[in-house]
Amino acid sequence: MKTAIVTGAGQGIGRAIALRLARDGFAVALADINPAALSTVRGEIESAGGKAIGVEVDLSQVAEIQRLVKQTVAELGQLDALVNNAGRLITKPFLDVTEADWDALLELDLKTVFFAMQATARHMIDSGVKGRIVSISSVSGRGGRPDQTPYAAAKAGVISLTRSAALAFASFGITVNAVCPGVVDTPLTRKIHEDRAQALGITPEESLARMIARIPLGRIESPDDIAGAVSFLCSPDAAYITGQALNVCGGMEMD
Incomplete structure (x- = not known):
């Protein structure tokens, strides 16, 4: 059985992705800061015959990200896929954004993506796993958003990280892609x-x-629309796709 980590798995898009990957046959490590939400989603997966563990984790701490990877491997045996979904959104006019706003959003929406990629890829390379890394970006990362400036900047950064990681890990057979939702x-x-x-x-x-x-x-769009795209990118059918940012937005962005 293949294994996937899904961050921010306690609700919304992350929950939908976790449920879909479980239906696809993955054992899922559910990562979230909310233990009650983790318990609920884990129960949903297990009641449907799937396998999951819940890992309460503060992704803003790099050591916690590393613990997440180690715990996943220890409890589920391997790691085949990572879905970077955890994030936050701040809606404010450009001139009202504070340093605290900027730091908090970039920490969760960009820093954690990099270090989760790093920890996951290191394990995959050491284990010889030709795995999948998928990160949730946004169509906001495709262009300017005057009321979501830090968010748009972070999501553009996720797309750039995706391309850099795809080049860094291609020789190891690891594919790295992003999904860009619109209005979910x-x-x-x-x-x-x-x-x-x-x-x-x-x-x-x-x-x-x-x-x-x-x-x-x-x-x-629904969270299930995003989950379907992630499912595809984690499947054997997507083995020759890497470094791509797939818009899943009903046609809002076409590039």
Whole structure:
């Protein structure tokens, strides 16, 4: 049985990815800072006949990332795939972003991605595993976002890290790719639309409708849409794909 680590697996996109990989036959190491959420997702996987462990971890600490990899191997026997999903989003005008905002977001959305890639790739190389590394970026990383500047910068960095890692590890048979979601239906997204609607003096439904009007496929995407792309990139069918950032956004971005 192959094994995958999914960070930020306790809710939203991470939960959907973990459930999908478990259905694909992976044993999943669920990594999150919220132990209650980990227990819930682990229960969902096990009740469906899958195998999972929950690892409570503070990904802002490099030593904790290294512990995550070691614990995964110790409990599940190997490591075949890493999905870097954990992250945060700060929505503020450019001029209102503080140093604390910048540091907190770049730490979780970019620094942890690098060190998780590093720890995972080191183990894969030492073990001779031709593994998969997939990181969740965003279409915000494709262009400027004046109200999400640190987030957009971090997600652009994830795309660049993906390309650098793909080149660094290609000779070992390790593929490294990114997935760039657009507007995903999660509690965080709904909160953003509520705040934006209040600022504009409209309803959250009107705010969401304006966003959907920008999506050629005409609907907001679900976490399962992202999970499907990750599933593909972790599959044998994607063995010859590396260094790519796959837009999964209903056509919002086309490049």
